[in-house]
Amino acid sequence: MESKYILEKSSVGTRVGGADFNYRAGRSVLRDTRVLMVEKSSSMQAYTHGPILYKFAVDDLPSEVKKDWSKGSGLTPGGRILQDTEKTGLRDQKDPGSTGILKRASSTPNPGLNGQLPGSYMHLDTRNPGKQAEPASNFKAAQGQHAPQAEKQPLSSSHIPVPRNRKPSGHADKEVMAATVLTSLSTSPLVLYPSSAPTVSDPANKTWKEVLSTSYSSSTSGNWSWDASDQSVPSTPSPPLSNDNNKSFLLSSQSDDVSEDATESTHFMFEDPIPRKRKNSMKVMFKCLWKNCEKVLSTSSGIQRHIRTVHLGRNTDSDYSDGEEDFYYTEIEVNMDSLTEGLSSLTPTSPTTTGPPPIFPSPLSDASHSEHISMNGFQSHAPSLLSQSAPSTLCHIRTDHAYQATAPVSIPVGPELAGIGNGNGIGPGTGTENGISVSWQSPPYIFKGVSGPVTHVRPVGLGEKRQPSVTPHTPVKNQALNMPAPKSTSGTRKPRGEAKKCRKVYGMEKRDMWCTACRWKKACQRFID
DNA sequence: TGTGCCGGGCG
DNA sequence: CGCCCGGCACA
Known part of the structure; x- marks a missing residue:
């Protein structure tokens, strides 16, 4: 059951760190999360906080092992906790460092271990805390609450007193980031469902959702705001559509979850229509926000690497990521459909479709931070919808x-x-x-x-x-x-x-x-x- | 039979 | 070119 989610996410994990977060936050199932995180870190060095702990271990391990891990987590359905433990065990066995890491994490003054990567190691510890502190300060507060819980469970809490403090903030930030991103992504449903489905009763869910919603609106929602209001695109037509699409999407992509989640999803009104809509035709791209850098990549890892190496001047080789990159890129959606269709799309639905185009420009300008590409996508998208409700006037x-x-x-x-x-x-x-x-x-x-x-x-x-x-x-x-x-x-x-x-x-x-x-x-x- | 409009003529 | 109309095709 739960494992499913994990699996799903893990597969998606590469670019969607957030899923994990939601999941975790909602249910406080750290272990799973962690596993995921590890995967992520190894594969893309995305959000470091959580992962960092394990990261070394991962690095130390032969690549094969790493893969196995990731796969293992994904492949072993049903073995959620067990999995984790096993993995942990694995780690321990194969890599002494891993355990060491844990310890370190738990107690700052951690001497031993690592003769291997002392320097880098230290680096991590110091960095995360500081860095995280700056950015998503907003989220921190909200997340801080959750983070602790999460932290506790996974690792034997006793060992990790210190980490908690610092991690939480970092965690929260990144999580939020990820979550935010996710929300905006076409895959949003993935995120949403997990959180809602697993433990509905859990109060944490609510908070989490809230957090999400807030973060979402603040950071990513820009796009949507215009979408909804600007065009006077009466939401009438779109919502239903999107819903339908969404469902279909779910069916196709995560047939497993659907049955359970579908129902849940209905309850989950949060940002429903929009995210779903995106999903269908939106492709997520990552855009570098660095000044004068318009770089857009299709993968978060890619963009992170880009930022890390090009802008941050970090070492290309190391997987290590302190997560700072996160703040220098943003995600954007590109509406593939619209791109292909083009404005000239002959929407059979309404002859008046031709009208809307002139209007597009405005929306574009509105969404300042959102990427132009994405905007285009939406714009083109909008017309068809618009046309229906808004006649030729x-x-x-x-x-x-x-x-x-x-x-x-x-x-x-x-x-x-x-x-x-x-x-x-x-x-x-x-x-x-x-x-x-x-x-x-x-x-x-x-x-x-x-x-x-x-x-x-x-x-x-x-x-x-x-x-x-x-x-x-x-x-x-x-x-x-x-x-x-x-x-x-x-x-x-x-x-x-x-x-x-x-x-x-x-x-x-x-x-x-x-x-x-x-x-x-x-x-x-x-x-x- | 009424209508739409092409083709053509006239000024 | 503007205006008008014969006449055909179509409904």
Whole structure:
């Protein structure tokens, strides 16, 4: 059961340190965490605090052994605690240093051990504490509470009095960092579930969640904030979607957990919609925050190494990481889908999709710290969603084509149509911007890119009312635009649009209200198909 | 039969 | 080029 989580995480562990944290925090199952941590440290030197202790041991061990460990933890399902103990044992046996490490950790004045890596060793001890102190001070407080617990259990607490003090802070920081990151990641569910599922009753969970949420919002949420508010992207459509996706995702990726967690997840409202959404199409990238450094890597280890070596001037070779790198890079999501799709995505859902694009820019600027890449992703993503809820109003542009030079007519609602007959020569948006009449009145024209002549949004309102058949064609119209004259019975002759034309709309009586084209018996420019 | 619009003519 | 209309295709 629990082991599953561990397994899952361990696999993911490389880039998601946070998962462990959550897990641990929620349930205070340190051992598991540790194992994971060790793995991580060996593989990527990510968050050092916890791992540090073991790190030496790991390093000392032959690479094979290391692997075994990591694998072991992952592979041995069910053996959570046992595993750990075993591992520990293993360590001890194979590497004397490991035990030594523990001791050291526990008691600062630890003499013995290590003839091997005295220097580096010391280094670690000193560093972690100090470093951690600076950064995520915010989190510390919150985490501090949890950390202690965690610490105790795993190692025989008796041995580790001292470490506790310093570690906790470090732990917390990094954990939070990791957690934060995680949350923002597409994998967020992984994090969330574990924490919620295991011990619901455990109060720690709540706190932890809170911590997460706070950290999340403060550090990572930037992206989302705009997402939710800016675009007026009515959350309506997206949430459900994301949920669905999420589920599917879970199913595919962690079939095991789903059954249990799925239910739990529902309870876990925390940031639900967003994270999930990301998951689907988001790829996590790590961006170096170092001044003037735009480096973006796909792996945390990579970015850390980058920072460590390039910016921090640390030794490339050593796996050792004091965790400082963590503060110099951030994670960003890249929406793969949107990237591929591109703005031109022909969202079948709504013809108006074209409209939104112009809006994108703003969101971008909003999310200052968030990476542009990610933003792009979202942006492109947003449109489709937006378009649904937010009709074409945004981009309506009334155009008078050559033919119509005459007038901004009063498109108005022909008496016949709505009986509103307000033929006031008012421009589109002005007068009757209500409901149906809006679109109808001013057949909105949406500019579609440069090339595109003009995409016309079919008058949705009154006009259509009269001729129901029109609706179904809407989608087709777009195609027609792309591929003019699909069907040409008589050579180049237009198919003949189904839409109501000026003549029909206004009637012969109001011929003056027709578009010029219609008046001249040319293809209607106002109600284009 | 009504409508949409091409093709063409006129000024 | 603006304007108008004959006439065909289509619904």
